[in-house]
Amino acid sequence: MRAAGIKASQALPETVKIVEVGPRDGLQNEKVVVPTEAKINLINMLSESGLTVIEATSFVSPKWVPQMGDQVEVMKGIKKKPGVSYPVLTPNLRGFQAAVKAGASEVAIFGAASELFSKKNINCSVEESLQRFDEVMKAAKEAAVPVRGYVSCVVGCPYEGKVAPEKVAHVAKRLYSMGCYEISLGDTIGVGTPGSMTEMLEAVSREVPVSALAVHCHDTYGQALANILVALQMGISVVDSSVAGLGGCPYAQGASGNVATEDVVYMLHGLGIKTGVDLLKLMDAGSFICRALNRKTNSKVAQAACKL
């Protein structure tokens, strides 16, 4: 396999923007439901660590996602740091309106590259979900609220298995053309490797500018950092991660999910890439939330650092 599409003189990005998804994607997938004040405290600690994007909560019906039932209180309770964005998930127009009312100034919508996953997850086809999002996009444009688009199952689906890179590119392009300023490509079940990651990113980057792409890697099979490294080598400079590696994998009981922000930052700093993040303050936030959840961190850096 050749590392295709890379010119001999291409540099790694000088700066990488970390999109911290712990408070939303992380906590949403934890068994223990954390009190509102603990969520607020977590987000405030993360705000002080230098992160510039912290996904705060999700305006999904609490009937489906009880962990995010306190979405309005969280949004209103956090201390918003200037220069930091606090996007929230808005799966439909109602969620969008509730989000804006609660003070959200950036939102995110979630598409899938797999038809079966879309049906099982949000009860409609990929095309139908994109039409739903059209309403949200229109309202967001009117309100001058930026929208981030997520594509899940980009290198594998728990139901369909392998996902065609062209399908991922198609969905990413749709979201981008609809007005999403950034598309986060999610390896939802963590099955990707530098092989499938490269293939998928090649297909997507033919349709969406690399500067508008992000990777959201799960570490279920231990491949996240290697996958992130090849993404960086292909020019991607936005990486999603979750403090303490919060958020297990709902498709493999007991297995890990999100990649740990601490481990990503450790790698990036070791490469001389700037992130603006203070790793020690980040680890403090990680320790805090793990105590609140009464669980051990999933971050190897955090595990090692507290033992030396």
Add this chain to the structure above:
Amino acid sequence: MLATSMRRNHCGSMWIITEHEYPKFVKIVEVGPRDGLQNEKEIVPTGVKIQLIDMLSATGLSVVEATSFVSSKWVPQMADHTQVLQGIQRAPLTQYPVLTPNMQGFQDAVAAGATEVAVFGSASETFSRQNINCSIDESMLRFQEVINAAKERQIPVRGYVSCALGCPHEGRIEPSKVAEVAKRLYEMGCYEISLGDTIGVGTPGSMFKMLQMVKKDVPIDALAVHCHDTYGQALPNILTALQMGVSVVDSAVAGLGGCPYAPGSTGNVSTEDVLYMLHGMGIQTNVDLNKVIEAGDFICNALGRRTNSKVGQAKSGTL
């Protein structure tokens, strides 16, 4: 294969040239039964060690580090070295190297039937003194004896360089020092040099710089990487090494072997996770991942602990 080179741009971040071919085949050196078990708290009975090695032999692995001929005073977990080496069922195409820190160990290993041995140097003076009670230079003299004796018996010798990306005592280690020690071992007669990130602090950045230096003095196809996953960096570090032409990777089934310098943290990278990555990249290994997972399950049951392999964890939890 195109050469790699590195220079810094005006803002100081790193250029990594990535136009390269990945190796078509990677040799895995399985160190679980030695490096792994040596660093586990629980001591495993001889019968279990033998069964583990036999299961690993059946996976297609071509190198399984079987045991260590170190004094049992220092490493009680390896006290049964002779029984292990004599008890295993050797697969015809598999090598079973053993550690031999000195002539005494070498002679015992040969008497027990060893057909390949390994010596362990360090790129850090302090680590050398703390770990094997002598300077790097003194250790090289000891190894020269072993290598000479091995040559007479046509027994191949593998050389390890520990602390290649950092030392628990000295901190940062200069790539030139790693290159110097690697070169010495190679010129003394080691057929392969395994560069070890002993405390797992390396990142693709420091791995790149270190290999860049070492491959000036040792041919790339005589180099191996032995990455620890203490900071979660092992797979990206291995990926970087592959991009630079390395095609031999050390790993331990189930990620056996914690880090003695950060108790409770992980040590060796898991063979299962390495295989998953390599196979996903279309790189051949001739190793059956499912059989490695089975061997991992077996030894973890025996140790009464959970696997450190993410692949192992995911497979056992899959609905």
